[in-house]
Amino acid sequence: MAKSQISLTVNGAAVDSLTEPRTLLIHFLREQLNLTGAHIGCDTSHCGACTVDLDGKSVKSCTMFAVQANGAHIRTIEGMANADGTLHALQEGFREMHGLQCGFCTPGMILRAYRLLQENPSPTETEIRFGISGNLCRCTGYQNIVKAIQYAAAKLAGVPFQEAAE
Amino acid sequence: MNDMTPTSAERAEKLQGMGCKRKRVEDIRFVQGKGNYVDDLKLPGMLYGDFMRSPHAHARIKKIDTSKAKAVPGVLAVLTAAELKPLNLHYMPTLAGDVQAVLAEHKVLYQNQEVAFVVADERYAAADGADLVEVEYEALPCNVDPFKAMAPDAPVLRDDLAGKTEGAHGARKHHNHVFTWQMGDKDATDAAFKNADVTIKELISYQRVHPCPLETCQCVASFDKIKGELTVWGTFQAPHVIRTVASLISKIPEHKIHVIAPDIGGGFGNKVGAYAGYICAIVASIVTGRPVKWVEDRIENLSTTAFARDYHMTAEIAATRDGKVTALRVYTIADHGAFDACADPTKWPAGFFNIVTGSYDFPVAHVHVDGVYTNKAPGGVAYRCSFRVTEAAYCIERAMDIMAQKLGMDPAELRMKNLIRREQFPYTSALGWEYDSGDYQTALRKAMDTVGYQKLRAEQKVKQEAFRRGETRELMGIGVAFFTEIVGAGPSRNCDILGIAMFDSAEIRIHPTGTAIARLGTKSQGQGHETTYAQIIATELGLPADNITVEEGNTDTAPYGLGTYGSRSTPVSGAATAMAARKIKAKAQMIAAHLLEVHDDDLEWDVDRFRVKGNPERFKTMTELAWAAYNSVPPGMEPGLEAVNYYDPPNMTFPFGAYICVVDVDVDTGETKVRRFYALDDCGTRINPMIIEGQIHGGLTEAFGIAMGQEIHYDEDGNVTTASLMDYFLPTAVETPHWETDWTTTPSPHHPIGAKGVGESPNVGGVPCFANAVNDAFAFLGSTHIPMPHDHWRTWTTAERLGLHG
Numbered sequence: 001m002a003k004s005q006i007s008l009t010v011n012g013a014a015v016d017s018l019t020e021p022r023t024l025l026i027h028f029l030r031e032q033l034n035l036t037g038a039h040i041g042c043d044t045s046h047c048g049a050c051t052v053d054l055d056g057k058s059v060k061s062c063t064m065f066a067v068q069a070n071g072a073h074i075r076t077i078e079g080m081a082n083a084d085g086t087l088h089a090l091q092e093g094f095r096e097m098h099g100l101q102c103g104f105c106t107p108g109m110i111l112r113a114y115r116l117l118q119e120n121p122s123p124t125e126t127e128i129r130f131g132i133s134g135n136l137c138r139c140t141g142y143q144n145i146v147k148a149i150q151y152a153a154a155k156l157a158g159v160p161f162q163e164a165a166e
Numbered sequence: 167m168n169d170m171t172p173t174s175a176e177r178a179e180k181l182q183g184m185g186c187k188r189k190r191v192e193d194i195r196f197v198q199g200k201g202n203y204v205d206d207l208k209l210p211g212m213l214y215g216d217f218m219r220s221p222h223a224h225a226r227i228k229k230i231d232t233s234k235a236k237a238v239p240g241v242l243a244v245l246t247a248a249e250l251k252p253l254n255l256h257y258m259p260t261l262a263g264d265v266q267a268v269l270a271e272h273k274v275l276y277q278n279q280e281v282a283f284v285v286a287d288e289r290y291a292a293a294d295g296a297d298l299v300e301v302e303y304e305a306l307p308c309n310v311d312p313f314k315a316m317a318p319d320a321p322v323l324r325d326d327l328a329g330k331t332e333g334a335h336g337a338r339k340h341h342n343h344v345f346t347w348q349m350g351d352k353d354a355t356d357a358a359f360k361n362a363d364v365t366i367k368e369l370i371s372y373q374r375v376h377p378c379p380l381e382t383c384q385c386v387a388s389f390d391k392i393k394g395e396l397t398v399w400g401t402f403q404a405p406h407v408i409r410t411v412a413s414l415i416s417k418i419p420e421h422k423i424h425v426i427a428p429d430i431g432g433g434f435g436n437k438v439g440a441y442a443g444y445i446c447a448i449v450a451s452i453v454t455g456r457p458v459k460w461v462e463d464r465i466e467n468l469s470t471t472a473f474a475r476d477y478h479m480t481a482e483i484a485a486t487r488d489g490k491v492t493a494l495r496v497y498t499i500a501d502h503g504a505f506d507a508c509a510d511p512t513k514w515p516a517g518f519f520n521i522v523t524g525s526y527d528f529p530v531a532h533v534h535v536d537g538v539y540t541n542k543a544p545g546g547v548a549y550r551c552s553f554r555v556t557e558a559a560y561c562i563e564r565a566m567d568i569m570a571q572k573l574g575m576d577p578a579e580l581r582m583k584n585l586i587r588r589e590q591f592p593y594t595s596a597l598g599w600e601y602d603s604g605d606y607q608t609a610l611r612k613a614m615d616t617v618g619y620q621k622l623r624a625e626q627k628v629k630q631e632a633f634r635r636g637e638t639r640e641l642m643g644i645g646v647a648f649f650t651e652i653v654g655a656g657p658s659r660n661c662d663i664l665g666i667a668m669f670d671s672a673e674i675r676i677h678p679t680g681t682a683i684a685r686l687g688t689k690s691q692g693q694g695h696e697t698t699y700a701q702i703i704a705t706e707l708g709l710p711a712d713n714i715t716v717e718e719g720n721t722d723t724a725p726y727g728l729g730t731y732g733s734r735s736t737p738v739s740g741a742a743t744a745m746a747a748r749k750i751k752a753k754a755q756m757i758a759a760h761l762l763e764v765h766d767d768d769l770e771w772d773v774d775r776f777r778v779k780g781n782p783e784r785f786k787t788m789t790e791l792a793w794a795a796y797n798s799v800p801p802g803m804e805p806g807l808e809a810v811n812y813y814d815p816p817n818m819t820f821p822f823g824a825y826i827c828v829v830d831v832d833v834d835t836g837e838t839k840v841r842r843f844y845a846l847d848d849c850g851t852r853i854n855p856m857i858i859e860g861q862i863h864g865g866l867t868e869a870f871g872i873a874m875g876q877e878i879h880y881d882e883d884g885n886v887t888t889a890s891l892m893d894y895f896l897p898t899a900v901e902t903p904h905w906e907t908d909w910t911t912t913p914s915p916h917h918p919i920g921a922k923g924v925g926e927s928p929n930v931g932g933v934p935c936f937a938n939a940v941n942d943a944f945a946f947l948g949s950t951h952i953p954m955p956h957d958h959w960r961t962w963t964t965a966e967r968l969g970l971h972g
Contacts, residue, residue, distance in 0.1 A: 036206035037199020046891035077199030091197040102692025103196030104431030129899040141863030142899040
């Protein structure tokens with residue numbers, strides 16, 4: 001099948017590549033760019049394991065062709081850590097609050113939470129639950145994911161994190 | 167000793183041993199997207215395989231034409247039964263003593279059954295090829311109803327079993343019959359029913375569901391023709407068993423097979439068995455000489471690999487008028503699908519379903535299970551539970567509620583009256599298990615006190631009266647469940663898989679500088695083994711957990727083990743870890759005595775060191791002893807400091823818990839809101855409370871999914887109608903309730919550290935608790951049993967049936 005030329009920015013680096021028009025963005029990222037952090041969980045846009053940040057929006061990369069990302073700026077989990085190599089507040093929050101178990105949903109969940117906090121830096125629990133409802137987790141039951149996002153929101157705002165009373 | 171010397175408690179805290187909320191070591195890679203899952207693997211020259219599957223539930227295959235598929239650019243090979251048959255690989259043995267088609271030969275027996283395997287140099291080309299495999303079918307009458315499976319005129323499913331009147335578990339009484347399994351004293355039970363004051367009888371069906379881990383089943387097989395060696399990376403909960411099965415099936419010697427389970431994206435029972443995809447990838451690699459990757463998509467996962475439940479239980483309880491239970495009788499029709507591929511220990515075709523007497527002191531009981539074939543996918547795995555334990559718990563917990571209703575007793579009071587009492591442990595149940603330890607009344611009382619049970623009942627009464635007066639359209643339901651799990655399979659006297667006893671193992675090596683590596687026969691799929699096993703060793707040996715690497719999943723380096731499912735990691739490999747550590751400690755004590763020039767018996771252990779009794783300033787730390795093990799051992803002693811233990815558990819462990827749930831049901835929309843869910847778990851000694859809580863949250867969420875919406879549903883023609891996440895319910899953060907967790911601690915008396923296992927308890931207790939809550943909401947209107955799942959539609963239908971819509 002004839003290939004198309006695409007140019008995009010992934011985690012701050014320019015990428016020029018040839019890809020089949022039917023190649024899904026998730027396969028392009030995972031197999032051509034070897035960015036295997038985003039995962040495939042359902043093939044129908046329900047689970048959100050493939051979530052990446054694209055031009056300021058959370059995007060399920062299994063639902064988009066790579067050619068549609070021509071010219072886009074994409075951030076994946078591999079681009080989340082701080083420039084000095086330390087963990088982003090969300091990555092730290094997920095570990096501190098035990099917001100992950102098998103780790104398969106985690107990259108998509110963190111990327112979704114990243115955009116959520118960009119849009120709403122101090123969300124309520126209800127807003128967080130609604131905000132991550134496009135991302136499924138089979139292990140944690142979400143309660144500690146909510147706490148992880150609250151932890152990150154507090155850290156990014158420079159205020160101490162206080163766990164809500166049970 | 168000066169003030170700067172750390173106390174024993176301070177030193178213990180630094181170890182991050184058992185009982186502390188140690189942060190997980192796994193998370194460092196997972197939060198950075200650096201996990202190493204099967205589909206992340208990329209080998210030079212790797213090919214991709216994809217299945218062509220049957221659209222029919224039951225059909226004869228008249229002709230398969232692969233020519234168009236082979237013409238697709240990039241397609242290298244197409245496997246069908248015709249290619250596998252000369253290798254005797256068109257069928258594979260199942261764990262349950264049956265066989266299962268790898269690729270269908272003459273007939274397909276369920277929708278989406280594997281018919282052809284297309285191998286191409288690129289993922290999309292393999293899918294293109296699979297689309298172009300042409301198969302001519304002759305459709306046959308199908309049956310998806312387990313109750314009709316043994317009708318005289320039911321369609322014959324398994325032509326390959328024609329004339330076989332003996333199955334792996336005894337006589338077969340019908341062409342669609344798999345086995346009959348009975349347990350208990352039938353005559354005494356029948357007599358108790360004859361003399362009973364009060365009896366209840368109800369058909370309690372547990373619908374077909376699927377574990378649906380977020381990562382599907384997948385593998386990469388790579389056959390090295392020069393060495394004659396096979397390496398398989400895969401999503402394996404039991405990698406050693408897969409190696410043995412692969413060797414038995416392929417005839418490749420077992421030492422030339424290397425099975426590696428890397429990071430696994432959730433398992434929940436889905437990844438225990440061997441699937442057609444693994445066999446086809448292996449054959450394709452042998453045929454092409456190149457590595458072959460096979461990755462299931464979600465529809466394939468939900469419709470072909472490893473369903474769970476599909477148990478239809480007619481439960482009867484006999485009791486005295488004042489509420490003392492006197493007998494339990496359960497007849498079960500078990501739908502096993504088209505092949506019996508249940509993942510149970512060999513001697514247990516219905517798993518440990520004889521735990522169905524639950525937490526209650528039944529003097530007599532009898533169970534009878536008939537397994538049947540239907541035109542549905544094979545499987546029958548333990549989805550986040552020990553073998554058939556969630557079915558048993560759902561059955562007894564619903565039945566106890568129904569009995570309470572009949573007696574006019576409060577369901578918690580009926581339970582309290584019949585719970586096995588603390589002084590009865592170890593307790594031998596009427597169906598043959600020896601429960602190791604428990605303090606059930608204390609747990610239930612704590613649960614009731616914490617939620618304010620009596621107050622909730624009073625509130626419910628007020629609401630019921632308001633509902634009758636037409637002042638509200640909301641019903642309040644209170645669900646109570648008390649469960650006993652049976653995990654940690656299991657003792658070699660009654661538990662094996664393919665003839666291999668269900669021990670498990672740990673090997674610990676202490677390096678000269680006092681750091682260590684431990685390797686185990688289990689395999690984490692998210693449970694955090696790299697964190698918790700290190701905590702056990704830290705406490706046992708006084709070495710910091712951070713200095714201990716835990717490795718699982720590589721069959722070349724790990725000692726043989728039976729894997730992780732049925733909550734067996736802590737009860738079996740956790741025990742092996744402690745026992746291996748104690749061997750090391752015993753040797754270290756001899757080295758310490760040698761260095762301190764005292765007798766072994768003159769030493770005592772203090773957190774991280776052996777010290778001379780009565781002279782605590784004379785000591786050797788474990789780190790010092792590790793170094794000494796490599797240069798100053800006593801004369802005649804082998805140098806080095808390592809040990810392995812294969813642990814054959816003397817008994818199962820029996821975790822238990824008391825759960826209470828409050829729901830509010832809108833009778834006009836059927837919507838059920840979980841107002842409150844309280845879970846008290848007793849898993850014996852607690853290794854990492856943070857991880858325990860996480861496991862309970864997750865298990866409760868899976869229980870919520872099952873009770874409130876999950877079902878793998880088939881229409882009359884055998885079409886599976888819930889095979890994607892559009893139709894199969896997985897709870898999101900919005901529906902998922904807030905969880906309140908609590909605990910009591912009753913250690914297991916036979917486990918080296920007293921731990922019982924916890925990962926599956928919340929699913930076992932959670933499902934009946936939700937179901938009891940919804941049923942309880944309608945009980946005062948005369949409803950006895952509403953089948954799961956309790957989605958809005960079914961709940962609305964219940965209200966309609968009860969005439970609540972005017």
